[in-house]
Amino acid sequence: METDTLQQRKSLSEVHATVDTQRKGWRKMLAFMGPAYLVSVGYMDPGNWATDIAGGSKFGYSLLWVLLMSNMMALLLQSLSARLGIVRQLDLAQASRTAYSRPVNFSLWILAEIAIAACDLAEVLGMAIGLQLLFGLPLIWGVSLTVLDTLLLLVLQSYGMRRIETFIIALVAIIGGAFLVEMILAKPPVTDLVRGFVPSLPNEQALYIAIGIIGATVMPHNLYLHSSLVQTRRYNTSEKGIWSAIKYNFIDSAVALNAAFFVNAAILVLAAATFFKAGLNDVEQIQDAYKFLAPLLGTKWASLLFGIALVAAGQSSTITGTLAGQIVMEGYLNLRIAPWLRRLITRLIAIVPALLVIIIYGEQETGALLIFSQVILSLQLGFAVIPLIHFNSDKSKMGIFVIKPWLKVTAWVIAAVIVGLNVKLVIQEITGWLAVAGDSAWIIWITAVPVCVAAAGLLLYITLKPLIERRAAERDARGPHGQAVTLDVNHDLVYNRIAITLDFSDIDSLTIRSALAQGGKNARYVLLHVVETAGAMVYGADIADHESHTDAASLENYRAQLLERGYSVEIKVGYGNPRRCIPEMVGEFQADLLVMGAHGHKFFKDLVFGTTVDTVRHRVHIPVLIVRA
Template identity: 55%
Template sequence: MKDAHQHKSLDDVHESVSVHQGKSKLKRLLSFFGPAYLISVGYMDPGNWATDLAGGSQFGYALLWVLLMSNLMALLLQSLCARLGIVRGKDLAQCNREIYPKRMNFVLYVLAELAIAACDLAEVLGMAIGLNLLFGIDILWGVLISFVDTFLLLYLQRLGMRKLELFIVGLIALIGMCFLVEMFFAQPQLGEVMQGFVPSLPNNAALYIAIGIIGATVMPHNLYLHSALVQTRKIEKTPVAIRRAIKYNFFDSAIALNIAFFVNAAILILAASVFHKNGMHDVAELQDAYRLLGTTLGTDWAPKLFAVALILAGQSSTITGTLAGQIVMEGYLRLRISPLLRRLLTRLLAIVPAVVVIVLFGDKEVGQMLIFSQVLLSMQLAFAVIPLIHFVSDREKMGEFVIGPYLRFFSWLIAAVIAVLNFQLVFEEVRGWLQDVDNIFLQALIVVGALGLLLLLLMTIVYPWVMKRKPTRLDVHASFEEMEFRAASSFRTILLALDFSKSDEKVISQVLQYSPSSCKLLLIHVVESASVKYTGGLSDDLEAREDMERLKQYAALLRERNYEVDYALRYNNRIKAIKECCEQHGADLLIVGSHGHTGLKDIIFGETVNKLRHAVKIPVLIAQ
């Protein structure tokens, strides 16, 4: 089943949620519920709203069946992601890195990052539009305000995975309640709504909107995300436990995605019953829908609830986008960066283009940016779906949990539908760009880019079948076979960084393990008195003199034990001073005491140990 010695997806929350082991099936089922709700918010993000509004206002209830079909497609694909994560213990990005060539993986990574940035762009714009509609805040300021929620995910992750899931479920519940009230105001005819589930396409324009609905519904980053989130559950590695986990995660996906379907269907039904019936057939902008809801339904609550739901949808979706970004970066590149930096990069990739367009062209181009974000998502979707089907169809890797022939047939059918429809959408957009661009070099660049994507798609399909090379092991570090192990040389010069606190006892105790005849000791203390801060260097104040006396006492203690000891004071900057001392005296080992505080205290009192590890090029022993 699971390959040994592998990097864990979302390492900080991997297997952090215990599964109920008692007799109660309900409690066991509830312990698996959560990951799919984080996935479902991507299916009801602001990027979906424009296509739902356009479909409902132009064609009434006729395209409801498209929403249902896309939801069933999404359910199948997300269940395959859950199966992959549970059985293989790897996310989709890690599996891609294992199979595809290095350069191809880099292109797939870039496309995945573009999809995440495009999705985050839709969330940023949706939230900004919601703030503008509800409070009259300028859209540019709304985009900038959305930057503040950069720190929300960091706080929620500190609380644990279950609390993060509960927060998302709460937002989804509020969105659902908003649209329940909207349905009460709109009072759609149930018989007409049911007729919308009969497949029909009134004209070519309906086909185009249907393509947009499917493209906006199935989100590529959700496929990466789901395969990682299911690994937050701690399950036994037995066939029975794995089969149970697959079943319960399917239930989780079915319920969560049906909620997402309700939200999308509610938007389309709202547009059909309010706009289409009143002859308003060209409502596709969120701002237009907000303004017309109040005048058509005759209540101020309808547009306000619409705006509140829009803000909630944007806020909930942006959290999952950042998690997906972490997964693709670690899976494809084996690169780990701090959660704060990851969050800032993701948000800046969405905010900067939005701010530039708004500053240059004004609010009127916001709707076009939303459409453009959906086109980018459509371009990337096939490159996530096709590898997923390859992986869950691999009997050698999946064992008894490989998908059967019928499920495989429907999976490839869905992949074909998605690829054709989404490339049709991209083709229409590219043709429009070519018509609008007069520069022949830009036209050639667009054509070459489109052909390159087509070639990459063919390689994604064919490569796992044609290439029979042995897959490389996926490790976040060098492979075990490539590593060489040698006996460590003895330390000749050991530097002890002392801070004259209780931690010095542990530092001194650590060095006593080394033979006096084999090493020389260097004791240093960094003076950070007020006068040193002012002068920036040497000082002969009372604190410096007392510190020197304390160093002499430590030196005398160690000399009594036959150690060769030298000592020195350093001044002002702890990290810089210790690093320079290590280099000046050729130290082989640095021993430093742990300060014993984290979080806010690191900001107040400073964080020495963690920064030292990255500053020096010798082993660092942290005495705790």
Template identity: 55%
Template sequence: MMNLSQKDVSLGEAHGSIDTTQRKGPWWRQLFVFFGPAYLVSVGYMDPGNWATDLAGGSRFGYSLLWVLLMSNVIAILLQNLAARLGIVRGRDLAQANREVYPAYINIPLYILAEIAIAACDLAEVLGMAIGIELLTGLPLAYGVCITVLDTFLLLFLQRLGMRRMEAFIVGLIAVVGLSFLVEIILARPAAGDILTGFVPVLHGKEALYIAIGIIGATVMPHNLYLHSALVQTRKIGQGAEHIRRALRINFLDSAVALNLAFLVNAAILILAATVFFKTGKTDVASIKEAHRLLPMLGTQLAPKLFAIALIASGQSSTLTGTLAGQIVMEGYLQLRINPWVRRLMTRLLAIIPAVIVIILFGEKEVDDLLVLSQVILSVQLGFAVIPLIHFVSDKATMGAFTIRPIIKLLAWGAALLLLYLNVKLVIEEAVPVMAATGHPGWKVLITLGSLGAAALLLYIGLHPWIERQVRHKTLQLHPQPDHLQDWTLPSFRHVAVALDFSEHDEKLLAYAVGQGGAAGRYLLIHVVESASTHLLGRETDDFETRKDQERLDRYGAILQEKGLQSHTVLGFRHRSREIARIIREQQADMLVIGSHGHTGLKDLLYGETVNAVRHELKIPVLVVSL
């Protein structure tokens, strides 16, 4: 299950998998090779968690908050480009950079906060998809929430197809969302002049300010910064400053196009709410379900169906990228890689369990409050991702000539302070009254301690470059410098074990084994019997299959001896990986040759993961032969 290799790169299985160094073909085709990472990031800016604030803003204040959406989009483009810069120039994602710079007692809470943010984001996406399924099919919300666990297998399938096909699938979902709202806008027929007035900065009272805070607070999400800094590393770029500058320029264009498309989707939701609800006097529409119920006012049943389809596509695309962000955070902070289906299932269950509990105990009327809570949790995490990011791309020691310019640094800190202020305000206005209403003193103590701890952590990471003039740069690379390659000693293997599965591949495995041990080697031939009897009797089994397997194993040994090679055979019983490891330890073999059939994901559940399980049990070299 666990794979601790390739810790020094982000998204190891896809790192540098898309070559951008080939300059064949027209210029637009070269650009297309770079395009993709920002589209995966952009889905986080139009996920179901953003829909409630857009609907509330449009229904209550018409088009007047469009300028807030535009400002949020400008901030998003700025920060996402900083994340992309970090990945391109330093070859580090944000989690890896944090691990290099901050001590463990800082990185542990940063990791926990990042995981909480990803779970909160996934909660919004689960609820959004479930609501979309309910609106489209009538399936009860609790069942819809449970169904969303199935997209675990969709992610596995997409990862098997490769990064470009995954990007194409996500872009397809974005296209579904965009086209759905384009049709909605055409049906609504808003006045272009009225829309333009919405880009004039104005706030109509305290309630408009509160909605504006919600829109901005739900726009930039912390997991997107981790995600973007890793995804740009899936592109292999050439060596040298000019190649890096080219990659930075094209990624800026990629981000600008993708995030402006996300802005158009959010603007379309707000415009739709303003045209259909605000213009008709229905200014209290704030929930997704209520908006769907009132959309037939456009005079067609197509509008609510498209709304539900867009909601499902939005939730599905966001949840896939959220899982990638979770993988990046875990690998970067903990240097730990686990199977994608395990990672996906963990994240999904953390979202599904609270959603099902709330729906069962309190009913579907509390779902909108749960959506708001997920956005509040995301808001709390933002400063812990943005502040380190700005520090990293401002550091001349690590960024060199690619350090951000003073004007960009000023804009970045201004955006960070604005987001921090608005998010703190949102948390205070949303979370504190809810907790205080419980009347339990334990909650007040918990809130106070949590607030003080978060403030202290935020202050530390904000002042860290000034606290420690010499920033500690602990490398994540596992490969030592090649200073003494001339001193190596060639290994020799005298007792080579071979794990045989009695298939047409046995001859290949034996050939590889002899290639390692040579004529002077001694060969241990292993086969594990997994018949029904072995699960009951273990080594005491004496059934027909066991006898035949021993005969075949002895025949292999005799063939090797006929060729002048030393060999001996041992049968194992019941548990394949455990028995192979046990036999090798008992017989003191100094190398193992084993075959790999290349199955992963769901097939690992069916057939087991013999290679990985055996490899982690042994301290000797393991040669894995692809069959």
């Protein structure tokens, strides 16, 4: 946990730490459930529908493996996003603001806003299409009505974060239920489904759709959103409490994202089982899918359920998109404006492009624009994913919660796949533009090409900067010595709360004397001991064996002796692994100094007894005085 040196308010400050998770059993799990469901709606928004329908109608079941791969990528990246928010209490935008210069942060903010605008374009258009299909409302009216989503979010948020989550989960249930019925009606062949999970790309058009699917599944704005939403939970900030929060949020993410995978797979399978099977390979428009479903499946319920699910998807994803816009604006710019105005600006960023698209290109181009918006999202992914991996790999900031090497390697492989596919797509698209442009190719050379080069330079910078800084720090640390600094010796350093670890051996007396010398009679002391029996490992504080009673009595004996001498002393007994228990007890006491006795074990004894002192001193964030016999 780190203090916020930027003097900025908490991420989503209106609902920060408003959901209590201090419960037991399944109630604790339910308390943590929610953030990932808000994130998951971004994985089943109307933009996904367009890419899934296009992929299923053109290539049958052959792109199912892309959905599965994207879902696995999403689960890993969202778990990293949640970990960042839990451990550092910063969202991804705030963490970026602490790490990069102002020009870099401004550039990243612009790119994040482009990603949110592309995402919102899909959501606004999808919502408007759903209203048009169900009620015959003109598309331009439907787009204009989405301004009201801002008011809906304000109303819901006034009732607390749990009300927003309940509303979103209800919409997700509607979407999932609708497609479950659609799947039953479509009756896809199982053998074709299984073959769809074997990796293959029929042609270059399939690559374009596949990248669109990745962009529609792993969304940049969701990485900002998740790192903020996990901070709405109030949990124990001890080491054990943080690990518990990480675990429960991973479970929440796994359940929610697998539900999103089912919805995406169901849409693609539905398109393959109906349109591809019937030879309708050019179905990209959501409106066409709605129109063709009823005759192909033989019931009007097919189209009706499709329209209802589309409205639910559009409504839920616009709410989470608005929240993401707020997080990005506040995090990168530290801009504080009224909540209603901030959300209105975020919504207008999406509505204005949507209205222009409809006015200029007409309603018939919405399907192609939805797919294009998802490709734009994919192109923005690297600028969110790479900083996220760096932040989770930074041991100086994450401490013991830094990700393991295997997880780091997997994350970098995912980042390499995403960036590599995007580079291939950009080169492919620009080459095509230049070929078509002919004599006007110079316009592309002075516009699109410099923008791509600048974006590549920025991506390279945020990739290499932390690596170069880390290498420089390691090189300085390996030097023979540093340089002298100005000493501050004007005031005595006073310790007011001192923790002392004891094991009832000959070194206890020296350990206690050393601690008393640091604080005198004005300080408060806590005597710590951990029962390490096999029973204590299993039963914890419920153990009632002879050793536990004896150790507690011995600790009370020390306390009584010190009380007689005028010292303020309390005792704490832990059970299980001392390397875990001691940091927790030190944290609960809020000690500002820890005094430990060391026995001077050498290599072979360390193998037997373990290196408790070395592990503990890395897990506490206060000075540690080690007393050796």
